[in-house]
Amino acid sequence: MSRSGAGEASRVTTRAEASRAVAGRLATAGIEAPEREARLLVRLALGLSELDLVTRADIPLTPEETVRLDALAARRAQGEPLARLAGRREFWSLDFTLSAGTLVPRPETETLVEAVLAAFPDAGAALHVLDLGTGTGAILAAILSERPAAFGVGVDLSEDAARTARDNLVRLGLGARSAVLVGRWGAALSGRFDLVVSNPPYIASGDVSGLPLDVRDHDPHLALDGGADGLDAYRAIARQLAGLLAPGGRAVLELGAGQETDVAEILSVCGIPPDGPARRDLAGIARAIVTAPFIP
Template sequence: MTTRAALLRAFVADFAAAGMEAPEREARALLRTGLGLADLDLIARADQPVGPDDEARLRALAARRAAGEPLARLTGRREFWSLDLALAPDTLVPRPETETLVEAALALFPDRTAPLRLLDLGTGSGALLAALLSEFPAALGVGVDLSLGAARQARENLGTLGLSARSAVLVGHWGEALRGGFDLVVSNPPYIPSTDIPALEREVRAHDPLLALDGGPQGLDAYRALAKALPSLLVAGGYAVLELGIGQEQQVAGLLAADGLAIQGPARPDLAGIARAIVARKG
């Protein structure tokens, strides 16, 4: 019977042949996720046999991974802000850099007991809304997405995390159906210029929904819509925290300022040092 160590070696070789950047790391991640193991289990019990059904399943997953399908798509799950989220074809895979928006929001509202009213526009899997509700136990939140499939998945994730009583998910175009009154609006909008889509990594281009990626000719279409909507959505003194694409800070800041929002210092950088979370305030 094949052992965990033998499968690991086989997957490392397959991934290396496919030109993957870190084949051993990828192989370990696939085995851990596919078998439900902790890191220590995989290391300390490498000689444990893998049953034939599990081996066949894992080899099929490895073949799809070698062909460029992201691990999160293979498993249908992704961790964000230490929360386990289910994914759907209509949802973007949450990225670690998006956690920068949560960090920025926490810095704006140090009182975790505040009864905030939160809005997540383009909620996708519900990652941002779920993270914020988990940090602010007295807050209420609304998520909006144009995709029905994404909205369903966000609602399911919020329910699984025990957040249904403090949240609602709507299908709509940004904030058009809402009356406002929010203390904090967050959004990770589509910001990739349309002409750049074909050059994206295959994992993104072929497996993330185009609706969540394509920001129009300059990558700014969503920001223009958000800049127009935010003044009526926020309470006086309320904040908006938006994710930025690389090199978009000045352009987005200009759009927000043109609609009367005050930019709060330079954008917060992610772990790679990229300006990622821009903060604006309604006066």
């Protein structure tokens, strides 16, 4: 359904036919689960619920709807992820707006939130939380939603990401319990926090070009590139933790695959050792490393 396939587009008359045509195009482009994605694109282009699409599949598309669907199908066939097309993504059952300066929140990052809740089981604790590299604010918002007495600060080097995080937190009703700053990790902060969390860039520079198309070409490289060995951000954060953590405070950091041993060593050298093995995600990958309570 593109301008190059104008004849095909002109034959599409109903929602069901549109979905089949888009699925064929996505399959040709090598997109996984093309039928499922086609249905999502039709819903996005036409503003439909799943029920609308199922029960009213025989309704013809208007010319305007055909144009919108054609544009979305073309972008998806070229590798742009669905979340970017929609401009939003769900994380921890919360809805987050995306921007060019933010990563698309990943399901595996919920493992970090789970590790935080396990490390701080008191739901009424008045925690002070610092989220370094906050992006959309997804991690911070998830924690604040589970710990209603907590207050959080998000920091991001990207002004665009910081604005997006602030907007998300306000829209989710968490604006009064949060602040978002622009900065490089925790360098400009003087306060102490019970919890420091981060999903830092952890891809080795030489591996960025080999990432899947939807990540390589559509996620900000600032949030992906972790330096020559992928560990630069961990070194920077670990050096700052002693000045950021309150007595008894902990850090919880997301890990890339195979990084647990190296990050544990980095933390230990800085006097903030991990408190046991990292928490694993559903794929069995060591995903969230938790430090022992900080002793000044």
